[in-house]
Amino acid sequence: xxxxxxxxxxxxxxxxxxxxxxxxxxxxxxxxxxxxxxxxxxxxxxxxxxxxxxxxxxxxxxxxxxxxxxxxxxxxxxxxxxxxxxxxxxxxxxxxxxxxxxxxxxxxxxx
Amino acid sequence: xxxxxxxxxxxxxxxxxxxxxxxxxxxxxxxxxxxxxxxxxxxxxxxxxxxxxxxxxxxxxxxxxxxxxxxxxxxxxxxxxxxxxxxxxxxxxxxxxxxxxxxxxxxxxxxxx
Numbered sequence: 422x423x424x425x426x427x428x429x430x431x432x433x434x435x436x437x438x439x440x441x442x443x444x445x446x447x448x449x450x451x452x453x454x455x456x457x458x459x460x461x462x463x464x465x466x467x468x469x470x471x472x473x474x475x476x477x478x479x480x481x482x483x484x485x486x487x488x489x490x491x492x493x494x495x496x497x498x499x500x501x502x503x504x505x506x507x508x509x510x511x512x513x514x515x516x517x518x519x520x521x522x523x524x525x526x527x528x529x530x531x532x
Numbered sequence: 533x534x535x536x537x538x539x540x541x542x543x544x545x546x547x548x549x550x551x552x553x554x555x556x557x558x559x560x561x562x563x564x565x566x567x568x569x570x571x572x573x574x575x576x577x578x579x580x581x582x583x584x585x586x587x588x589x590x591x592x593x594x595x596x597x598x599x600x601x602x603x604x605x606x607x608x609x610x611x612x613x614x615x616x617x618x619x620x621x622x623x624x625x626x627x628x629x630x631x632x633x634x635x636x637x638x639x640x641x642x643x644x645x
Contacts, residue, residue: 453631464623464636465575508575512631519588520565520634522575 427523442526444492444509453512458505499530534558536637544643553609553640555624564607565625614644
């Protein structure tokens with residue numbers, strides 16, 4: 422099983438749609454979780470951290486299910502500018518500095 | 533807003549040559565990292581650095597790689613004898629604390645011919 426696994430997509434949705442991404446991780450003791458977005462040929466940029474209680478930032482909602490080792494990202498009312506690759510990132514507990522990236526889920530929002 | 537900077541943005545080199553990639557982390561950050569991303573593939577951890585020493589490295593970070601913090605601001609990645617498969621985007625990142633958010637620089641695209 423991959424350490425961090427994501428559906429690669431692509432997800433092609435119309436503007437205004439709601440879209441959800443899922444991510445699973447293999448190490449049950451992992452403690453820090455993040456969603457980053459990456460535009461083509463650019464650096465990853467933090468979208469949001471993911472907390473056990475779930476968290477929301479405007480149109481974006483992140484959820485963590487430790488029992489199922491599963492993280493989700495929900496985007497509501499999607500905009501053209503949301504088109505990017507969304508990266509699920511998990512820390513490795515046996516090395517606290519070592520963040521593991523999923524391969525990313527590609528989203529294209531169309532007019 | 534403070535940001536991580538990297539130079540050069542693009543480096544082209546011949547196989548077997550040494551390259552040094554440079555990074556200036558965010559000034560109050562204590563942890564520094566290098567990652568690479570081969571075109572079309574995922575971001576891969578190379579090495580982390582804290583208190584002037586390597587704290588962790590991946591299996592990719594072999595003897596051909598080294599890191600250094602030569603002064604109070606720069607953080608460098610050296611590849612001693614580049615191979616074709618070293619062609620990738622190299623990202624530097626920094627964070628304030630362990631397991632804290634890592635902020636990425638814009639990357640250096642390395643092309644080995």
